[in-house]
Amino acid sequence: MQPSEVFVGAIDQGTTSTRFLIINHDGEPVASHQVEFNQIYPYPGWHEHDPLELVDSVESCIAGAVQSFENQGYSRTSIACVGITNQRETTIVWDHETGEPLYNAIVWTDTRSQAIVAELKSRPGASSLQSFCGLPLSTYSSATKLLWMLEHVPRVRDAFDRGTLAFGTVDAWLVYRLNGGAIANVFVSDSTNASRTMFVNLETLRYDDTLLDFFGIKGKLHLPKIVPSSDPSAYGKIASGALAQVPIMGCLGDQSSALVGQKAFSPGMAKNTYGTGCFLLYNVGEKPVFSKHGLLTTVAYDFGGKPVYALEGSIAVAGSGVKFLQENLSFFQSSKEVNDLALTVDDNGGCVFVTAFSGLFAPYWIDDANGTIFGITQFTQKGHIARATLEATCFQTKAILDAMEKDSGRALTELAVDGGMSNSDLAMQTQADLISIPVYRPKMRETTALGAAIAAGLAVGIWRNFAELRDINRAGGSVFEPRITREESAAKFEKWEKAVRMSRGWVSSANDSESHGERINGLGQSTVVNEALPMNTTNSTTKNTSPAQREQREMGILGSVPTVSELVTKGSLGPTVRVTTHSVMDGDQDGNRDWEISHTKTPLITVSSDLEEADEEDLFLELRKVEILQKLKRLRKMKLSYY
Numbered sequence: 083m084q085p086s087e088v089f090v091g092a093i094d095q096g097t098t099s100t101r102f103l104i105i106n107h108d109g110e111p112v113a114s115h116q117v118e119f120n121q122i123y124p125y126p127g128w129h130e131h132d133p134l135e136l137v138d139s140v141e142s143c144i145a146g147a148v149q150s151f152e153n154q155g156y157s158r159t160s161i162a163c164v165g166i167t168n169q170r171e172t173t174i175v176w177d178h179e180t181g182e183p184l185y186n187a188i189v190w191t192d193t194r195s196q197a198i199v200a201e202l203k204s205r206p207g208a209s210s211l212q213s214f215c216g217l218p219l220s221t222y223s224s225a226t227k228l229l230w231m232l233e234h235v236p237r238v239r240d241a242f243d244r245g246t247l248a249f250g251t252v253d254a255w256l257v258y259r260l261n262g263g264a265i266a267n268v269f270v271s272d273s274t275n276a277s278r279t280m281f282v283n284l285e286t287l288r289y290d291d292t293l294l295d296f297f298g299i300k301g302k303l304h305l306p307k308i309v310p311s312s313d314p315s316a317y318g319k320i321a322s323g324a325l326a327q328v329p330i331m332g333c334l335g336d337q338s339s340a341l342v343g344q345k346a347f348s349p350g351m352a353k354n355t356y357g358t359g360c361f362l363l364y365n366v367g368e369k370p371v372f373s374k375h376g377l378l379t380t381v382a383y384d385f386g387g388k389p390v391y392a393l394e395g396s397i398a399v400a401g402s403g404v405k406f407l408q409e410n411l412s413f414f415q416s417s418k419e420v421n422d423l424a425l426t427v428d429d430n431g432g433c434v435f436v437t438a439f440s441g442l443f444a445p446y447w448i449d450d451a452n453g454t455i456f457g458i459t460q461f462t463q464k465g466h467i468a469r470a471t472l473e474a475t476c477f478q479t480k481a482i483l484d485a486m487e488k489d490s491g492r493a494l495t496e497l498a499v500d501g502g503m504s505n506s507d508l509a510m511q512t513q514a515d516l517i518s519i520p521v522y523r524p525k526m527r528e529t530t531a532l533g534a535a536i537a538a539g540l541a542v543g544i545w546r547n548f549a550e551l552r553d554i555n556r557a558g559g560s561v562f563e564p565r566i567t568r569e570e571s572a573a574k575f576e577k578w579e580k581a582v583r584m585s586r587g588w589v590s591s592a593n594d595s596e597s598h599g600e601r602i603n604g605l606g607q608s609t610v611v612n613e614a615l616p617m618n619t620t621n622s623t624t625k626n627t628s629p630a631q632r633e634q635r636e637m638g639i640l641g642s643v644p645t646v647s648e649l650v651t652k653g654s655l656g657p658t659v660r661v662t663t664h665s666v667m668d669g670d671q672d673g674n675r676d677w678e679i680s681h682t683k684t685p686l687i688t689v690s691s692d693l694e695e696a697d698e699e700d701l702f703l704e705l706r707k708v709e710i711l712q713k714l715k716r717l718r719k720m721k722l723s724y725y
């Protein structure tokens with residue numbers, strides 16, 4: 083086939099939605115399909131995804147896009163290969179032998195590991211970690227999310243102790259499942275994603291024993307093999323569905339993918355992607371540069387030769403701030419309306435919104451702030467808050483650019499942008515005003531997906547080199563020129579910096595973030611017992627999944643619903659289990675009173691006297707049983723309740 087008749091599929095698995103695009107040789111999407119999936123927020127600061135739902139979303143996007151492709155008269159056999167791009171850091175654990183997930187995915191925005199981070203920071207060697215892996219100790223990286231699971235989710239701990247725990251970021255999970263799971267067992271992660279875990283040495287692009295030792299996971303965990311971002315043989319092929327047997331040829335974390343999609347291949351080039359969060363990547367070439375000003379070092383792309391590195395400024399809240407106005411405050415029905423709402427007023431009316439929903443990331447790294455709006459008066463309208471929300475991301479971008487200039491010694495002359503929030507003209511004009519350089523927005527904004535297609539296409543020669551990509555997506559973009567003076571911009575920024583200073587310290591201790599959970603005395607560490615245990619918790623803000631689907635998933639995790647007696651026989655529940663206190667109820671539906679469980683008015687699960695002396699391991703086992711009981715409770719609608 084001529085290159086012009088060949089297409090590449092791109093899976094873009096983002097934080098709020100999944101897309102599949104079918105892209106032609108000119109880099110144009112000819113068909114696409116997008117679905118949103120549940121955002122699970124069990125408690126303040128917690129954010130989860132259902133790992134199986136992520137896979138479902140990918141499969142249905144592929145089916146939808148292929149259908150639309152064929153409706154236009156194309157044949158699916160002309161789709162030569164698929165590339166993957168994905169939200170980074172989001173952490174998934176599964177059973178290496180069965181391929182079943184053991185907990186919901188903990189999303190990159192989730193801050194529940196604050197206490198763990200605080201403890202890790204006090205360990206010897208903590209301050210030198212960033213010089214190996216490029217990342218600071220924070221709730222953002224996968225490492226601290228994994229440690230939280232090991233500490234708080236008995237079934238994860240159990241799998242770890244038995245040596246059957248597999249860990250991966252979203253790329254590894256999708257590649258594994260798309261290949262058919264445990265049978266094919268394609269267990270790989272590309273360098274850009276792997277570099278977000280804190281387990282990888284940036285110079286060698288291999289797992290680093292010093293890092294694994296620091297986190298206490300050396301030797302016990304199944305970690306995906308690190309492979310190049312573009313590779314004709316590492317990623318296997320899609321096992322079933324509309325593109326069965328089509329090979330996966332490339333994979334990039336979404337921010338790296340956007341850099342590639344913007345074709346920022348030369349040192350000194352940068353891009354800023356305004357999606358759920360906002361991420362500015364600055365190409366520094368073939369040697370990693372370590373920041374002294376609050377930026378991260380990451381792998382830009384690894385196409386098989388020398389890897390290319392980037393300095394990164396990560397902002398946790400961008401489009402999610404817009405979504406917050408839409409979904410939590412009902413300011414409008416659809417994200418795009420934020421632009422018009424903000425235009426109902428001339429300026430922010432004195433409001434500054436520090437959107438620290440997950441603390442503040444780069445370059446501040448403040449984990450004791452929550453979102454705070456300063457300057458509200460009787461005069462304040464929705465429009466002012468909408469403006470302040472858009473401005474928050476633009477101010478943080480300005481702070482990141484200042485830091486980048488200090489680290490690199492060079493100033494950017496233009497900023498290339500993309501991502502959902504970049505569709506707001508007002509946001510992009512504000513951005514140009516605040517950074518005093520032009521902002522360039524390409525016509526085709528699906529640059530993240532384009533990057534994944536390029537990674538896959540390069541592996542099979544659909545494009546043979548970067549020069550062949552030069553004309554892709556070049557025409558028809560928009561340029562936003564700064565319209566205010568540098569002095570005016572500096573005055574606005576000063577106010578923002580003041581607001582950031584004032585937002586510090588709101589979360590008075592790391593434990594504030596766990597106040598919804600309860601502890602078991604005697605574990606020697608903070609342990610959230612109750613709702614940390616079940617997957618797919620329904621105590622959350624969710625959408626799009628029917629109760630029937632949820633129940634099916636739960637059944638999938640446990641297989642068929644076992645009786646308590648069966649569990650005892652299988653050894654999951656020992657006959658001596660006793661979790662007793664006040665009101666005892668016989669939970670065994672078979673009438674065999676071989677275990678008892680109770681709930682107290684106070685939110686503590688209290689163990690009976692013979693277990694009070696029990697050691698930590700025994701208590702973990704007991705918690706595992708409670709987890710099973712909670713599942714039974716939900717599946718059989720038993721009346722057990724915990725706080």
Ligand SMILES: Nc1ncnc2c1ncn2[C@@H]1O[C@H](COP(=O)(O)OP(=O)(O)O)[C@@H](O)[C@H]1O
Binds near residue numbers: 357421
């Ligand atoms: N026209 C718009 N103006 C402002 N924000 C928008 C607009 N369109 C989408 N968004 C925001 O962009 C985000 C989605 O962008 P996207 O690049 O798809 O993110 P992700 O890959 O993280 O899912 C959402 O949070 C949404 O609120």
Ligand SMILES: O=P(O)(O)OC[C@H](O)CO
Binds near residue numbers: 098359
């Ligand atoms: O979903 P996005 O596009 O905001 O990207 C998420 C990032 O990869 C998190 O590091």
